[in-house]
Structure formats: structure tokens, C-alpha cells
Amino acid sequence: MTTWLPFGYLCLHTISLKYDDTGVTDAISKYTAFVTATKFNPSALNQWVSNIESTWSEWKNAATNPEHMAAVQLTREILQSDDEDWRSWALNFTTTQGDKPYTVADLMEKIVVRTSFALLVASPRRNRLCSLSRTVKHA
Numbered sequence: 001m002t003t004w005l006p007f008g009y010l011c012l013h014t015i016s017l018k019y020d021d022t023g024v025t026d027a028i029s030k031y032t033a034f035v036t037a038t039k040f041n042p043s044a045l046n047q048w049v050s051n052i053e054s055t056w057s058e059w060k061n062a063a064t065n066p067e068h069m070a071a072v073q074l075t076r077e078i079l080q081s082d083d084e085d086w087r088s089w090a091l092n093f094t095t096t097q098g099d100k101p102y103t104v105a106d107l108m109e110k111i112v113v114r115t116s117f118a119l120l121v122a123s124p125r126r127n128r129l130c131s132l133s134r135t136v137k138h139a
Contacts, residue, residue, distance in 0.1 A: 009094060089114055
């Protein structure tokens with residue numbers, strides 16, 4: 001059994017490296033841990049204080065700019081929404097963004113662009129133009 005322990009440890013280590021959070025997803029997971037730790041429990045006050053100090057330190061180091069912190073909070077809200085399209089968009093955004101900090105204005109701009117594009121694709125005028133162009137080509 002001890003001969004398999006090093007191999008198992010190497011596998012665990014390799015898998016953990018592959019799935020480590022980085023960039024925006026790291027900041028979101030640290031923010032989530034902080035929010036979870038904020039649930040006040042007067043019967044375990046020392047543990048609560050310790051958890052707050054630990055998770056706040058990690059969250060503060062992940063996003064040092066207050067505006068970036070707010071943008072990460074907003075991104076987390078989108079990721080936890082019930083809308084599958086928006087969750088997919090937010091996941092793609094966090095993957096694309098990587099380690100680069102972003103602001104609330106940056107996030108809002110990307111959301112407006114995405115919304116404008118979705119409205120353009122779904123607009124009745126565009127559908128009429130597409131059907132008109134098909135009619136013209138066949139005439």
C-alpha cells in the first residue's frame with residue numbers, strides 16, 4: 001500500500017494544479033468564501049472572527065482595488081443568476097478576463113454590448129431584412 005502513496009499524491013497534486021482557480025475565478029471564489037464566513041454566529045465568536053480575518057485577507061489580496069472588488073461581486077451575481085445564457089456569458093467573460101483586473105464600468109460596457117448584440121439578432125426588422133434579401137435573390 002505504501003508503494004501507491006507517492007503515485008496517488010502525485011496524481012492529486014497534478015489534478016489540483018489543473019483545477020486551481022486563477023484570475024477572476026480565484027477572486028470570485030475568495031469573495032464567496034468571505035460572504036459565507038460573514039454569517040454571524042454569537043455562540044462561536046472566536047471561530048467567526050478567525051474566519052472573517054482569514055477570508056477577508058484572502059479576498060482583499062485577490063482584489064486590491066475597491067472598484068475591481070465591486071465588479072467581481074457583480075460578476076458573481078450574474079454567475080449565480082437563473083438565466084443560463086447570462087451564466088454562460090459570465091463564465092466566458094471570467095475565462096477571457098483571466099488575471100486582468102476590471103472595473104464596474106468595464107463590466108457594464110461588456111453587458112451593454114452583449115445586450116445590444118442580442119437585441120440586434122432578435123430584432124423583427126433584421127428578420128424582415130433577411131427574408132427580403134432571400135426574396136430578392138430568388139427573383
